[in-house]
Amino acid sequence: MQSWKMEFRLLWRSRMSQMFLLAYLILALLALYWGQQRVDREQTFHAQVVEQTQQVLAGYQADGAEALDPGYLGYYLFMPVWQTPEVWAGVIHGERHEHPVQLRIRLLGLQGQLHASEIHNISALPYGHLDLAFVWLFVMPLLIGALSVNLLAEEKMRGRWPIIAAQSRNAVVILWRRLLLRFGMLAILNSVVLLAVLLITPVSFGISWLLVGFLVLMYQLFWMVLAGWIISLKRQMAFNTLLYLCIWLILSFVIPGIGYLLQAQQQQAAEHIGMMTEQRQYMHDRWDSDRQADLDNYLQRFPEWADTAPLGEEFDWKWYFAMQHMSDLMVEDRVEDYRQQRLKALQLQQAFLWSSPVLNLQTLLNRLAGNDTLAHQAFLDQVIAFHDELRDFYYPFLFHDASFSEADFARIPAFVYQAPKQSFLLMGLMQFAMGFVLLLGLLLSRRKHWLESDL
Amino acid sequence: MTDIKMIGIVFCHELQKQARSRTLRLLGPLLLLLTLLVAAAHWQQQRDFTEMQAYWQAENDAAWQAQPDRHPHRVAHYGTMAFRTLSALNFLDAGVNPFVGNALFLEAHRQNSSHFRQYMHSTAYMGLGYLSAATIILVLWPLVLVTIAFASISQERERGTLSLLLSMGVSLRQLWLGKAAAYLLISVLFLLMIFAIAVLFMASDSSAAVDMTRLFVLFVLYLGYSLIWIMLILTLSQYAATSYQALLQAVLLWAVLVVMLPKLIFSLGAHWYPMPDRASFEAQLEQLIAEVGDSHNPDDPHFSAFRQSVLDEYGVSSVEDLPVNWRGLVMTEGERITSEVFNEQYQQLLQQAERQNRLFRGFALLSPYMLTAELSSRLAASDAASFYFFEVQAESYRYELIQQLNQLHTHEVDLAHDRQTRLSQDFWQNFEMFELPEQSLGQSLQQGTALIVTWLVWLLLLSGLGGRYNRSRGARA
Numbered sequence: 035m036q037s038w039k040m041e042f043r044l045l046w047r048s049r050m051s052q053m054f055l056l057a058y059l060i061l062a063l064l065a066l067y068w069g070q071q072r073v074d075r076e077q078t079f080h081a082q083v084v085e086q087t088q089q090v091l092a093g094y095q096a097d098g099a100e101a102l103d104p105g106y107l108g109y110y111l112f113m114p115v116w117q118t119p120e121v122w123a124g125v126i127h128g129e130r131h132e133h134p135v136q137l138r139i140r141l142l143g144l145q146g147q148l149h150a151s152e153i154h155n156i157s158a159l160p161y162g163h164l165d166l167a168f169v170w171l172f173v174m175p176l177l178i179g180a181l182s183v184n185l186l187a188e189e190k191m192r193g194r195w196p197i198i199a200a201q202s203r204n205a206v207v208i209l210w211r212r213l214l215l216r217f218g219m220l221a222i223l224n225s226v227v228l229l230a231v232l233l234i235t236p237v238s239f240g241i242s243w244l245l246v247g248f249l250v251l252m253y254q255l256f257w258m259v260l261a262g263w264i265i266s267l268k269r270q271m272a273f274n275t276l277l278y279l280c281i282w283l284i285l286s287f288v289i290p291g292i293g294y295l296l297q298a299q300q301q302q303a304a305e306h307i308g309m310m311t312e313q314r315q316y317m318h319d320r321w322d323s324d325r326q327a328d329l330d331n332y333l334q335r336f337p338e339w340a341d342t343a344p345l346g347e348e349f350d351w352k353w354y355f356a357m358q359h360m361s362d363l364m365v366e367d368r369v370e371d372y373r374q375q376r377l378k379a380l381q382l383q384q385a386f387l388w389s390s391p392v393l394n395l396q397t398l399l400n401r402l403a404g405n406d407t408l409a410h411q412a413f414l415d416q417v418i419a420f421h422d423e424l425r426d427f428y429y430p431f432l433f434h435d436a437s438f439s440e441a442d443f444a445r446i447p448a449f450v451y452q453a454p455k456q457s458f459l460l461m462g463l464m465q466f467a468m469g470f471v472l473l474l475g476l477l478l479s480r481r482k483h484w485l486e487s488d489l
Numbered sequence: 490m491t492d493i494k495m496i497g498i499v500f501c502h503e504l505q506k507q508a509r510s511r512t513l514r515l516l517g518p519l520l521l522l523l524t525l526l527v528a529a530a531h532w533q534q535q536r537d538f539t540e541m542q543a544y545w546q547a548e549n550d551a552a553w554q555a556q557p558d559r560h561p562h563r564v565a566h567y568g569t570m571a572f573r574t575l576s577a578l579n580f581l582d583a584g585v586n587p588f589v590g591n592a593l594f595l596e597a598h599r600q601n602s603s604h605f606r607q608y609m610h611s612t613a614y615m616g617l618g619y620l621s622a623a624t625i626i627l628v629l630w631p632l633v634l635v636t637i638a639f640a641s642i643s644q645e646r647e648r649g650t651l652s653l654l655l656s657m658g659v660s661l662r663q664l665w666l667g668k669a670a671a672y673l674l675i676s677v678l679f680l681l682m683i684f685a686i687a688v689l690f691m692a693s694d695s696s697a698a699v700d701m702t703r704l705f706v707l708f709v710l711y712l713g714y715s716l717i718w719i720m721l722i723l724t725l726s727q728y729a730a731t732s733y734q735a736l737l738q739a740v741l742l743w744a745v746l747v748v749m750l751p752k753l754i755f756s757l758g759a760h761w762y763p764m765p766d767r768a769s770f771e772a773q774l775e776q777l778i779a780e781v782g783d784s785h786n787p788d789d790p791h792f793s794a795f796r797q798s799v800l801d802e803y804g805v806s807s808v809e810d811l812p813v814n815w816r817g818l819v820m821t822e823g824e825r826i827t828s829e830v831f832n833e834q835y836q837q838l839l840q841q842a843e844r845q846n847r848l849f850r851g852f853a854l855l856s857p858y859m860l861t862a863e864l865s866s867r868l869a870a871s872d873a874a875s876f877y878f879f880e881v882q883a884e885s886y887r888y889e890l891i892q893q894l895n896q897l898h899t900h901e902v903d904l905a906h907d908r909q910t911r912l913s914q915d916f917w918q919n920f921e922m923f924e925l926p927e928q929s930l931g932q933s934l935q936q937g938t939a940l941i942v943t944w945l946v947w948l949l950l951l952s953g954l955g956g957r958y959n960r961s962r963g964a965r966a
Contacts, residue, residue: 061749068756079769086772112775114768129613132588136768150602151590153767155758155842156873157849159588160619160866161751163759168752172616176744180737191733271733276512276636279740283617283629288523291620295530297610303538306605307545307592311570314594315552318567322557349908372609379610396614407611 062227069165070124083114099440104431105351108141115449117413120404121236126167128405143358175257179278182261187271266480286392309368317361332356342433352432388465398462412454423447499667528622531580558911561897568596571883571923576870582623584871595887631718635739638722640732676715714861720951746856758845784823817899
């Protein structure tokens with residue numbers, strides 16, 4: 035017990051470790067605060083859009099339901115759809131802001147409405163923003179390296195090691211103790227941060243909170259063990275530092291970068307442009323072709339609306355929206371292809387999670403926070419389903435000449451996002467374990483340095 | 490001995506030492522290989538992408554030409570596509586390109602946003618930055634320099650050779666310059682190999698517009714950046730208590746300047762100067778446009794006044810008596826209002842982004858990395874401004890196009906048979922298609938004077954002061 039206290043005092047007295055630990059804590063809290071704010075702003079934006087929609091609707095309501103042309107409403111009324119953030123969204127941004135998480139959808143052809151890009155400060159995009167996940171994933175390993183990779187080399191360099199070693203029968207125990215102490219300190223810091231998560235974000239104490247704590251702890255362990263392996267090589271300080279840094283860079287910069295390169299290599303560049311141009315071409319060609327024939331075609335596909343009156347001379351909304359819907363169906367294959375490609379890219383990424391614990395943890399966290407490709411694709415799929423709902427709402431007025439009444443305003447469908455519950459946790463942990471076993475193998479190859487005191 | 494000769498001796502000695510060092514022999518080729526691999530892959534992707542864009546652009550233009558006789562407003566809704574072509578140096582520094590949409594659909598009444606990024610896969614997993622030749626040079630090369638140079642002066646001191654050298658008449662300044670020259674030569678070799686391959690790539694493709702000036706300035710920029718780091722590392726090596734301290738400080742400096750500061754600044758910027766999301770921006774836009782005038786509302790005050798002014802101008806009492814098509818005029822006026830409100834709001838958006846960027850540029854003065862990264866993307870024409878340039882050009886093209894069609898609507902279509910009228914396809918076959926003008930080097934560097942000056946100050950200050958002040962611990966010892 036006495037020696038633990040002494041070690042603790044040693045660590046606590048070191049101005050450098052104090053500074054590093056404090057800087058880490060401040061950075062983590064800042065990242066947490068700003069990260070949550072960014073997602074909170076979404077709430078404000080959503081409220082603004084909902085309010086604007088209500089105002090527009092109130093305008094139509096004031097004019098009276100009888101005066102309303104439902105086709106006109108379908109054309110001009112945008113309904114907000116929002117990929118509602120899950121509780122961890124502000125802590126782990128993941129892929130959240132790569133695509134708009136909020137869209138305004140109307141009854142027109144849907145594919146042209148889905149792929150808008152989000153408003154950003156373009157200059158900031160290559161650098162990205164800070165979130166707590168970044169601090170955990172990229173900064174924490176640096177801190178661990180700074181605190182532990184030279185535990186032995188420094189003492190040796192200062193010539194203190196023989197004195198320290200002489201105090202114990204097995205000098206290696208002192209190293210173990212020091213490593214554990216640093217591990218514990220960092221774990222305490224991370225617990226403080228995790229408690230702050232409970233205060234600042236909508237996350238509440240429970241399974242997911244414990245799970246994130248566990249994952250962070252495991253990740254911490256990985257880097258700690260790596261540092262331990264480097265210590266056991268018994269090289270000089272500079273060598274240790276550079277080796278650790280090199281491994282960190284490969285795992286957190288090179289491997290993810292190469293991964294992206296491979297993913298991109300699998301795709302045909304710019305191919306989804308076809309989705310847009312083909313849909314548009316179809317839509318506009320319809321204006322110049324036989325409308326009744328096109329409508330009949332459509333009604334054959336959707337017989338539930340078949341008992342409708344034939345088109346007159348004048349422009350008819352039902353032909354218009356049927357044509358818009360048809361244009362979505364015309365590019366159905368391309369849309370499905372786009373979808374499959376995204377999911378394939380995700381699978382490819384999952385297959386390589388063993389290659390880097392950074393990539394691994396990030397993928398797991400992004401899934402947990404619902405800020406990944408899977409969630410965004412689910413959002414898009416649900417918007418497609420919502421568009422069907424919109425059609426079901428409008429079509430009776432357009433095809434069956436149902437009259438629009440005051441009560442119908444309240445019946446306009448609203449979108450509610452259902453987050454996919456899928457989890458890669460087991461697979462991710464298994465691959466993490468694979469990487470870990472590899473590391474432990476390295477460590478075992480030098481086991482005699484870890485068990486005996488021939489340091 | 491003369492100054493130059495002394496520096497030369499130090500230079501040769503340091504080079505010999507580095508040539509024997511395993512670190513450089515291992516790291517150098519590895520990094521070079523990685524850079525070339527990445528550059529080659531990006532070159533291939535860039536060519537594929539440019540080719541595909543050219544294909545879709547041709548398809549789009551052909552489809553435009555092939556339009557049958559149509560009502561001009563039909564044509565305005567049909568619209569056209571504008572593509573943002575990647576600059577020739579994108580494969581070296583991708584800048585903002587992997588993050589932004591590159592296809593823009595231009596149509597009546599609406600200002601769309603750019604759709605579809607180059608690749609659909611997420612960029613979110615590259616937390617330390619997008620892997621490209623430029624990031625390897627800007628992010629990783631300084632670390633290689635740290636690796637080979639951190640001990641350069643401190644080790645001489647630790648081994649006692651520093652006082653020996655000084656007593657032999659070698660000045661600290663000469664030692665500095667000799668060593669710096671050696672590290673600079675290593676950087677030159679590294680950069681030359683990358684740039685030689687880059688030139689080879691570019692020469693192999695006759696269709697690519699090669700701007701050798703940009704390439705050359707980029708080379709100089711990276712070289713100067715290397716020199717700045719060399720001088721920083723030497724300074725740390727001179728003043729640090731031990732070699733290890735010098736290494737630790739250099740790595741710490743790197744981590745702060747390269748990894749943390751840019752993210753911190755932009756997070757702070759987004760916190761102070763938040764920007765709306767697309768949906769709320771468009772909702773607000775719609776509201777503002779409706780406030781000015783609603784062309785669909787027969788009692789709208791703005792359009793009532795507009796009608797009266799038109800009637801007065803032509804001296805008639807009803808729109809049916811006008812010699813021009815009233816609906817065409819309404820479309821023209823509606824488009825004018827939409828564009829005016831949009832441009833105003835878009836400018837506000839840009840201003841908010843500019844406030845964030847000013848913060849970034851302010852801090853960039855403290856960080857050679859941020860300075861150089863900004864200048865590098867400007868030289869490669871892959872910076873944010875080049876994207877805004879595209880959006881602004883496309884929007885002004887869109888506005889012109891739609892108003893031309895509205896003119897046709899006003900003058901060539903008779904109000905009485907408006908909806909049934911089809912105009913001959915000859916009308917739009919004569920329209921010019923969108924072409925993105927190339928940005929000159931001067932345009933790319935616009936408002937970059939402060940950046941360039943600061944960059945030069947960094948370079949000159951560090952190289953000028955290096956080793957002049959003989960107040961290191963070694964000298965005292």
